Amino acid sequence: MPGTIARILAPALVVAATFWAFAPGLDGAFLWDDGRSILQNPYVHHLSAATVSRTSRPLPQLTFALDWAAAGPAPRRYHIVNLVVHAFAALALYALARRAIARAGGTTELATCGLAGAIAALWAVHPLQTESVTYVVQRSEAMAGLFALLTLFALDRAAAPRAHPAWTAAAIAACLAAMASKPVAVAIPFVALFYDRAFLAGSFREALRRRPALHGGLAATCLLLPVLLAAGSGDWHESSGAAAGVSPWRYAFTQLGVVAHDLRLVVWPRSLVLDYGWPMARGMADVLPGAVAIVALLAITVWGFLRRRVVGFLGAAFCLLLAPTSSLYPVDDAAFEHRMYLALAPVVAGAVLGAWSLARGRVRGAAGLVLGAALALALVIALGLRARERERDYRSPIAMWTLNAAQRPDHPRPRIQLGTALAESGRLEEAAREYEHVLADHPREATALADLGAVREQQGAVDEAMARYDLALRIDPRLRAARSNLGVLLARRGRMPEAIAQLEEAVRRHPDFVEAHYNLALALRLAGRPDEARRELRAVLALDPDHAPARRSLERLDAR
Numbered sequence: 250m251p252g253t254i255a256r257i258l259a260p261a262l263v264v265a266a267t268f269w270a271f272a273p274g275l276d277g278a279f280l281w282d283d284g285r286s287i288l289q290n291p292y293v294h295h296l297s298a299a300t301v302s303r304t305s306r307p308l309p310q311l312t313f314a315l316d317w318a319a320a321g322p323a324p325r326r327y328h329i330v331n332l333v334v335h336a337f338a339a340l341a342l343y344a345l346a347r348r349a350i351a352r353a354g355g356t357t358e359l360a361t362c363g364l365a366g367a368i369a370a371l372w373a374v375h376p377l378q379t380e381s382v383t384y385v386v387q388r389s390e391a392m393a394g395l396f397a398l399l400t401l402f403a404l405d406r407a408a409a410p411r412a413h414p415a416w417t418a419a420a421i422a423a424c425l426a427a428m429a430s431k432p433v434a435v436a437i438p439f440v441a442l443f444y445d446r447a448f449l450a451g452s453f454r455e456a457l458r459r460r461p462a463l464h465g466g467l468a469a470t471c472l473l474l475p476v477l478l479a480a481g482s483g484d485w486h487e488s489s490g491a492a493a494g495v496s497p498w499r500y501a502f503t504q505l506g507v508v509a510h511d512l513r514l515v516v517w518p519r520s521l522v523l524d525y526g527w528p529m530a531r532g533m534a535d536v537l538p539g540a541v542a543i544v545a546l547l548a549i550t551v552w553g554f555l556r557r558r559v560v561g562f563l564g565a566a567f568c569l570l571l572a573p574t575s576s577l578y579p580v581d582d583a584a585f586e587h588r589m590y591l592a593l594a595p596v597v598a599g600a601v602l603g604a605w606s607l608a609r610g611r612v613r614g615a616a617g618l619v620l621g622a623a624l625a626l627a628l629v630i631a632l633g634l635r636a637r638e639r640e641r642d643y644r645s646p647i648a649m650w651t652l653n654a655a656q657r658p659d660h661p662r663p664r665i666q667l668g669t670a671l672a673e674s675g676r677l678e679e680a681a682r683e684y685e686h687v688l689a690d691h692p693r694e695a696t697a698l699a700d701l702g703a704v705r706e707q708q709g710a711v712d713e714a715m716a717r718y719d720l721a722l723r724i725d726p727r728l729r730a731a732r733s734n735l736g737v738l739l740a741r742r743g744r745m746p747e748a749i750a751q752l753e754e755a756v757r758r759h760p761d762f763v764e765a766h767y768n769l770a771l772a773l774r775l776a777g778r779p780d781e782a783r784r785e786l787r788a789v790l791a792l793d794p795d796h797a798p799a800r801r802s803l804e805r806l807d808a809r
Contacts (some may be wrong), residue, residue: 271332499579737768
């Protein structure tokens, strides 16, 4: 009877703790890449084949499109969906941990449910998860984590005696869904093989012998990634493009410090940062403490691989899950907290199981269970309170970026984002001061130049705005809004050939940029080129069928 109650109560408590910890974030705002990925993304605003064919993350983008169809740009629904995804991931982790602990043996059903519940609840409410749950665009990280956990759960079920073949198909389907959520899912087939070795088969050879179709199918899901990366090359490069001028070895060297920092946040999650701007390491002194910690972790993993399979799996899973972003492939941003979303699970599981193993020999019977439950509950409450505190930072872009700028004063991007938030609130002069502050220290910061140009344009200082746009584009030709804005200002000055050249370049570089197509159409019409203007207006309507100004302009041209 106690075991039956625990099977019902433990997952219910996990879900309740998850919703309690993240409830303040339901009033959060859109932040940063949410604008590019949702608010200005034409493929989200209308359900079509392009919704899932023009991105490297089709499943999250499909859910954003469904959110947009139901609620438009109101952020609350997006936050609710993110939280629901996270709650399901916590349930999947609970179910997987319960089966793995039971397979390892040596515990009662009551203790198994309690340990699994503690692992899932501590993972779910940990403040490190706030970025993946409350920063809307990181739904992709949470969805990849959810489907990764479902892959392992289905693998475990497929290994049961007389298991239905549907479980093999379910594992492969879940892995495909993870790949379609975020490319970091490339690690999942390897994690699954380690799980099979540790809990099911006893060796890699036996795992492959018993389940060749399952592991072959999981490996084959990796073939989806080149297709997705090619289809969504634009969003992939904008969100996590290769870091220019950084060698793989220097990036890997830097990650020693980043991973050690992340592990410190697991233990003491006080200073959480949305945008770190982590500098690349220059020498051993920059990463020595991290190197010691990582070498110790790898040594424990190797020891566990040889002597304690559960320990070996947890260490290997942590390393494999971080490998796509924290190893040799250099990306622009060396550190983000959302990368720890699923990698946090083996760390929490190791801590819970390690504490249980140490305590079991000292406190026996019901007293041990009560003491363990009390300690787990205290930790869940403490972590949940910190998560709730962090969630409140997401309610206002101005508040978030003011905090981030104070946390990382040498990093220009938080101040640029603060300027954007101030400008969107109508506080133009304050926004200009933020951009000028950045440019005083980083005079070639192209985004700050372009954004200052946009503020000066709104204030009527057109000559300064044009000069800022021009300089920004000389530094970084990829700035699409700056190029479109410069084209419009050139057209207003009657410099039509230059205006059309800028707008055509904007469209060439960014073919899904609705505003550039529309501005080019207007410029072409003013230049007496109606057929080309019609072409651009049709391109606008193909991307955004509800674009009323483009529809009216096309109707007027067709009526002539």
